[in-house]
Amino acid sequence: MVGVTETIPRTELRTIRRALSDLRKDLITDAFALRPLPPLGATHPLVRALPPWARPYAPWLPHAALTAFALYLMAVAGEIDGVGMALLSSVPLLIALYRPIGAWWLSFGGSVVWGLGVAETAAGSMWPWPPTLFASHIAVMVIVAFRNPPRVAGQMLLLTAGFGFACDLAVGWRPTNAFPMVITSCVIVGAVVARRSLRETKQQVAVEQSATHEERSRRTLLEERATIARELHDVVAHHMSVIAIQAEAAPYRVADPPEELASSFATIRENAVAALTELRRVLGVVRADDPDAYADADPEAPQPTLATLDTLFAGVRAAGLTVEHLTTGAVRPLPSGVELSAYRIVQEALSNALRHAPGSTARVEVAYVLGGLGLRIVNGPPTQAVRPSPGMGHGLLGMRERVAMLNGEMTAGAVLEDGGYEVAVFIPAAAVPEAEASAPETPAPAPQRGYAPEGETMEP
Numbered sequence: 001m002v003g004v005t006e007t008i009p010r011t012e013l014r015t016i017r018r019a020l021s022d023l024r025k026d027l028i029t030d031a032f033a034l035r036p037l038p039p040l041g042a043t044h045p046l047v048r049a050l051p052p053w054a055r056p057y058a059p060w061l062p063h064a065a066l067t068a069f070a071l072y073l074m075a076v077a078g079e080i081d082g083v084g085m086a087l088l089s090s091v092p093l094l095i096a097l098y099r100p101i102g103a104w105w106l107s108f109g110g111s112v113v114w115g116l117g118v119a120e121t122a123a124g125s126m127w128p129w130p131p132t133l134f135a136s137h138i139a140v141m142v143i144v145a146f147r148n149p150p151r152v153a154g155q156m157l158l159l160t161a162g163f164g165f166a167c168d169l170a171v172g173w174r175p176t177n178a179f180p181m182v183i184t185s186c187v188i189v190g191a192v193v194a195r196r197s198l199r200e201t202k203q204q205v206a207v208e209q210s211a212t213h214e215e216r217s218r219r220t221l222l223e224e225r226a227t228i229a230r231e232l233h234d235v236v237a238h239h240m241s242v243i244a245i246q247a248e249a250a251p252y253r254v255a256d257p258p259e260e261l262a263s264s265f266a267t268i269r270e271n272a273v274a275a276l277t278e279l280r281r282v283l284g285v286v287r288a289d290d291p292d293a294y295a296d297a298d299p300e301a302p303q304p305t306l307a308t309l310d311t312l313f314a315g316v317r318a319a320g321l322t323v324e325h326l327t328t329g330a331v332r333p334l335p336s337g338v339e340l341s342a343y344r345i346v347q348e349a350l351s352n353a354l355r356h357a358p359g360s361t362a363r364v365e366v367a368y369v370l371g372g373l374g375l376r377i378v379n380g381p382p383t384q385a386v387r388p389s390p391g392m393g394h395g396l397l398g399m400r401e402r403v404a405m406l407n408g409e410m411t412a413g414a415v416l417e418d419g420g421y422e423v424a425v426f427i428p429a430a431a432v433p434e435a436e437a438s439a440p441e442t443p444a445p446a447p448q449r450g451y452a453p454e455g456e457t458m459e460p
Contacts, residue, residue: 026152032102035147037063063097069139070094077132088114089132096143104156107133107140108163115167126177128167134181141189150193157185217397224398228341228405237276239336244272305339306366309346313364316350321379322361323350329368338429341402342366342373348395349377349423357421359383372408372428381419396423403427 039059040047047058074090088110096103115128129137137160145153164178247268251257304312313323334342346364353362360380367374396412403410408427415422 023155032099036098073132073136081130089136092140093136096140100144104140104144107137138185142192145189145192153189153193221397224401240272240276244269303340304343321354324363327366334429338427345399348399352395353379357382375425378422379420
């Protein structure tokens, strides 16, 4: 119990010291530092609401309004309470345009001087704040609260309320306007602080949403790259397997091959097998992030090509999208990576049409042109209700990534005529030699001299 009773005063003392430290840092340190009120931005609603001829002057409207208000208070105070009150009411308000904290100290000090000294000889004045000083002091606090953290506004209100209630308790026989000052300043300054906090919260939420969108896009891009790596693994592994098997079978096709030739083919085979091993190791790292991504896929199924587009179209038509297909140019075999990427681009474009334009008609054009392959997928406007899709735009990231990988070009955008959407792609690609195009997907095994070393498998 003794320890508890000793801890409480220390905790309270620590809290008081922290509050005094914050007060000194906020209202005393560099109180008269130059902090001019910035002009309004070009996108401010007030600036945009004015006619074009007035917009060059609109950014300075707050400065002009405060200056006019200060001059008005000076004129009114000069007629009612004299020159001294005219200066106390106007000078702090003008200084607040450039040194807000220092202006509040001048206004607060003027309130103390007037309330404790000068006001004794001023008959008929409200005490301790005359009407003009009442309005000026609140206006200065509003300016300070608008440009500083809410803690500064709370400190100003506490000091002002403390002085007002001290006057109320010290002189019980004289009516004061301390209570109206506290209520009015709390309402007005509190509204300013609430509006400022709401605006900062909205800005912070907008920044977080932008960061979340960027992070989601980056994650989607990485996932799409991992998908491309998984798909291209089969293509690359197939060619490496062909190299390894042909290198092992080559010496048997020559009678009495030189030792140098056999050694060279053996080296080629070893390098091909090593490359396959490294490729599988890298693919294992990629799949480790999402081991179930292709759990339902058939590992033995061949990768799709443009020749299997009819199967894709049948599935899309069954889902409710009308698809028209047109192929132009001389159909010729293309590299496996080009065929696979072109198929995936068409697949993703049709998937986007199903999600964002249900009930529409899509047209897929495949053009075999000189030097490459052209794709154009265009769909009409939706004829059914479109459901919200949080992944909107992420499919385009994958298509652009595939096109960029193949050094191609891609454009995507809305069709102004009917409100549909169009994706146009060109992928540079040379024709595959007929011998390679006619080769079987899984090469026949070559005669073996012996057993392959452990861990060396030719399967892609």
